[in-house]
Amino acid sequence: MKSLSALAFTLLLTSLSMAADLPRATPESQGVDSAVIQAFVQTEDQQIHTLHSVMILRHGKVVAEGWWQPEAADKQHILWSLSKSFTSTAVGLAVAEGKLSIDDPVLKFFPNEAPANPSSNLQAMKVRDLLTMTTGHETEPKRPEEGKWVEAFLNHPVPFEPGTHFLYNSQATYMQSAIVQKVTGQTVLDYLRTRLFEPLGIENPVWGTSPDGITLGGYGLHVRTEDIAKFGQLLLQKGKWQGRQLVPAAWIEQATSKQVSNDANKKSTVDWKQGYGFQFWQCTHGAYRGDGKDGQFCIVLPQYDAVVIMTAHNNKMQDQLALVWEKLLAAFHDKPLPENPTAQASLKETLQHLTAHPAPAPEKK
Template sequence: MKHCIKSILLGLVLLCSSVYAKQTTIDGLQRSTPEQEGVPSSAILNYVNAVEQQNLGIHSFMLLRHGKVIAEGWWNPYEPELRHIAHSVSKTFTSTAVGFAVNEKLLTVEDKVMCFFPEYLPDTITPYLEQLAIKNLLTMADGQEPAPAYTMADGNWVKSYLSTPIVNKPGEKFVYSSYATYMVSAILQSVTGQTVLDYLQPRLFEPLGIRNILWEQSLEGVSCGGWGLRLKTADLAKLGQLYLQKGKWNGKQLLPVSWIKEATDVHIYQQPDLSAEECAKNDWALGYGYYIWRCRNNAFRADGAAGQYIIVMPDQDMVMAITSESPDMRAELSLVWDHILPAVKNKKLPNDKEAYEALKSKLSTLSLPKPFETIGSLQGKTMVRHYSVEPNERGIKQLSVKVSANECQLILVTNDATHSFTCGNGRWIRGETERNSPYFDSKRRNPVGLSPFSVAGYYGWKNENTLQLRLLYLEDNTSETFTISDDDGKVVVTLCTNSDNKGIQLRGYRNE
């Protein structure tokens, strides 16, 4: 009996060891403890608690010191193997592709933009268009103001861009423009014969072990460049580590040190009229490189809407990657400066078992706030309902709900297809769907080739006649909330998105 117990315990130890080994090698990054790399576990725990107290909507983070992951966390239903939209962090991958092309002598940053697209030039070539160089695109100083905002209906974006008036001398004024980055992507495609996504595969993604990524394209088949990249948190951290290591990875120099310096140097100031004192407090005014922001504490970062970050801290030999749906990007960044940076030491720290265990416990139980509560008396309510609704802008013709104690299945019949989602009662249930999320309602966004999409569902009863369901599209930071009110067979469905809280109402009736 004792021998059996001993064998079982040994098996459990080996099992736990193998699980841990798999966890530490699945993304190719080494792991260590915070104290081993000179960072108190208590400081990281304080950071995580502050994130939640301020309700900053962070989905994940990964902190590296001396090239090793010392803390990482995903707020359920997010998880390590899920892709997450990078928004404008995509731009930094595009400028990295420029670095490879420059190193291969396919182009220089001084090359004139118009030379790459003679077939799309307007009838009149203005002096400013003649002067416009790739470097001006890389530094958000292309001279167009306001920045263009093309839609799919505008046809070829390269042609539209070259026809848009340039009102400032190129290189003189910072005006943020995602379509400037699209032009860089189009230039790279013209000289390499490949999309930026394909061009980076053997040069960046394969050496860094970055796999299964997606990038939106225009209707012309050009990677959008300035937005639309979908990849994992670890992938963001790897790009930051590559820049921290001055272009070297696993002993091989992928990009020249000179390019890393050039890309991260200040080439233009975003708000040149601010005083030095004002700039010192503003992470958005300390200078801009090649789609890279300089920030406080001698750090630099890739930066995307709603709080997507790759923060590189050379003085501390540290990298932090963050994904989020943050309502306050400045507060999100400040928490890194306030809680983590001051605690970093240049030596190994004594083990702090209590703090380390508290941090591990916290990181293992992270979860997004509940979108809504279920009324206690309705916790176990079951029903099946089928509804037809009036014509609407979302193209929904019918919807059905099949509610059990633990799950609710939502079936949407649209003009084009039937889609099914499973939502958990008091918990998220992950799945996949071919249905486009609200992100793709924008006329600038092209979903072709990106599905199926990862999605998570949650439901709860608001009252006896009102069911609430939340669909969270995990790869692109958008969500839909269905509030279904049934009044003796007449139904009102209020459909809101995270970008439109007012939403629309769908009216209809129950099919008996």
């Protein structure tokens, strides 16, 4: 018979293990129609080449999850630019700790890397402009193979007044990472490890660095599908996790709201023209998202109290996202639905037997 101390230790390990995973529930118990989820997954499977995983959360519980073989639940996946949303969260935490302000000039942090005669636009560039991709650049700064990415960024022409011209710019995110490292003495990966990753139960995140030893920031983070889902649920809960406020609610609200317009005509229905926050895209249907190349999505749907995660290797991201609006939103209901064992079994069968399709060959011209 185990001693009380050994039993307590076993229970503690069990508790920690359980706490590391999101709770599961049947779709109907959370007001979600299993048959509609199945139709959504099957349509994505047929029309998108190729998905790697999908996970749907409602009211904080996973109601559907699947991986296209050879992908699997325990495999990490590259996030590409979805990494940016994690970097901006690091900025928000550093702001909350009084390490910097989003209204600080960028040059304040890099006196030794600044050009001898910085332009007025460069002098006016603030951390806020890095966050909103409105640095004033006409083209994205290069990443020199020999390093000195910060110096290359600061020496790149800034023809527009910062805050007035949107240009998607991964090096602007890298500069956020460099600033966090400058003011905290830690890489963004290490800084987030104790403040975000460990509290969420995200184990062994992998994130590369530049030749200068600075976390890439704009891309390169590798975590599991469920880890992305935890991040999305944290956003939905305004930064609160298991009774702890990991990220200030005010920062989440600010970061995930529209800060700048990126549609000159202001009439587009395309999800990439709905505006931009602090490294988060605005969506149609009152949603927002972090996303990355090839179809990495963390979609937060506040009005549905839902989160949708997808990873993929797909070059038609708008089509992939549009199917969420067209096929999945109808699954969400305000109240629990009667349990439907037949539909649930059919959904489970579909989710357990997904196989990645080979990417279609390019068309001959």
